């Protein structure tokens with residue numbers, strides 16, 4: 001997709017949702033951090049259900065640390081990988097208390113030093129909690145960036161780099177949210193709704209996607225544009 005079309009695409013996305021944000025429920029940078037750690041390979045809905053009860057009793061590093069791994073697991077056991085996530089969250093709370101006075105740090109290096117926090121999570125926190133124009137690339141954004149041609153790339157770093165180059169500066173703060181919502185609800189992995197997509201006259205691959213019928217699901221997941229980025 002050329003730069004003129006990319007600008008048109010983001011103007012439309014902005015008009016459709018002028019003030020997009022995450023679908024995770026949170027009231028502080030700390031709650032957002034914990035929710036994003038929990039959201040790896042889980043739906044925002046499942047995370048919101050669990051954190052509604054968790055944050056009612058513990059929404060600070062000290063309070064969650066006091067629950068301990070076993071106590072925390074009782075609140076998050078409905079979420080995938082909850083054993084690992086519980087251990088990471090308790091260690092993260094320890095570090096926040098020991099090194100950051102209980103606050104969520106504002107730099108990428110400090111965020112990525114927290115257990116359970118990788119580049120994608122750090123980008124979400126920097127963007128959504130602290131207003132930095134980062135673009136976190138998850139499975140939805142990876143797929144949409146490649147299909148549309150806005151920022152093709154073989155891996156998440158390549159796509160993130162391409163997005164930071166191709167998305168006009170004025171759209172960068174919200175680009176993550178617009179693209180994730182487009183991927184989650186319209187440009188879905190197996191059956192993109194091109195007929196309902198507001199980018200279908202701009203997209204490089206509009207109307208060329210269909211659910212494969214002669215390939216097994218494991219083969220489908222091997223396709224670079226269907227698969228989850230590592």
Ligand code: SF4
Nearest residue numbers: 187192194197203206
């Ligand atoms: S036109 Fe189709 S393939 Fe392109 S972004 Fe929209 S839903 Fe995805």
